Amino acid sequence: MAGTVGKRVAQGVAVALVVAVAAGGLIAYTYRGEIRDHFLASSFEPTQRVNQIRDEIELSATGDRVFLASQPTIGGRDEFNRWCAGVDHTEEGHVLGCFAERRIRLFEVTDQRLTGVVETTAAHELLHAAWSRMSQEERAELADTLVAEYDARAATDAEFSQRMSVYESLSRSAFANELHSVFGTEVRDLSPELEQHYAKWFEDRSVIVDWYDGYHGVFVELKAEAERLSAELEELRSDIEDRSATYDVAVQQFNADAAEFRERNERYEFSGNKQLFDTLRGELLARQEGLDAVRQEIQAETDRFNALREELVKLNDVSVELNDVLDSTFTPPSSPVEQA
Incomplete structure (x- = not known):
């Protein structure tokens, strides 16, 4: 009898272990993106300039993790053009940053008259990194919100409509991706729904808009x-x-x-x-x-x-x-x- 009871107990422990391992695997799979970002961010050694930008754009814990996991680098023209060689430069305006191969690349601007350019660009590219981490369903839902906000604003704001015209050839999803970064860094007053969304990445988004306005x-x-x-x-x-x-x-x-x-x-x-x-x-x-x-x-x-x-x-x-x-x-x- 003792042997039988012992065997049954052993089987129960085995079943419990299997359930625990399965649950652990499910959690790891569900949060695999966050886990990956955690290890990438922990292993990345930011430069003093990158740390300065992190402080200036007031990232949330999640935003800071994604920013560091994207291994941001800042360089002059030669470095930046090498890093962002695959970015389309045919559109109007200047290419000051890119999110390529899951990394944030920034063009350094030191002219004091243009203070805030690098900070705004860093936040802009961070939001591209955030977009890349969303599921298809999340992007589709957010795209509806972004495009609705854009349509309402463009009807009365010709300047903003002109600002976004450089992206008019993009697909709806790609346009929403750009809207996501532009709204988050350049537009002060947004719908409560979008403000709540951007609060995931920034402690105070108005700081970013101040840099942009500057x-x-x-x-x-x-x-x-x-x-x-x-x-x-x-x-x-x-x-x-x-x-x-x-x-x-x-x-x-x-x-x-x-x-x-x-x-x-x-x-x-x-x-x-x-x-x-x-x-x-x-x-x-x-x-x-x-x-x-x-x-x-x-x-x-x-x-x-x-x-x-x-x-x-x-x-x-x-x-x-x-x-x-x-x-x-x-x-x-x-x-x-x-x-x-």
């Missing part, structure tokens, strides 16, 4: 100032042309009247009538002074026009310079070789 605002201000100057130049140009045309007609009439006065004087028409001579001569001199004053005013307007045009040229130079800074494919011109 550097994006530089270009917005440049554009606004350029448009203001252009409008002022156009108005000034039109005024100068109108006043110049009127001035030219007045000068021609003055020259004709002055010539006529000289001819009359040469014919001695004013002999014995000094008062008429003085009156006509005074009128001509007054007209001449008036015309000279108008000429000086037109010259002053012309000088202002040239100064404003030079200001606009400088603004354009700054815009070109900043765009070159952001252009990861840009090759700076080599310095001329000095002749001995």
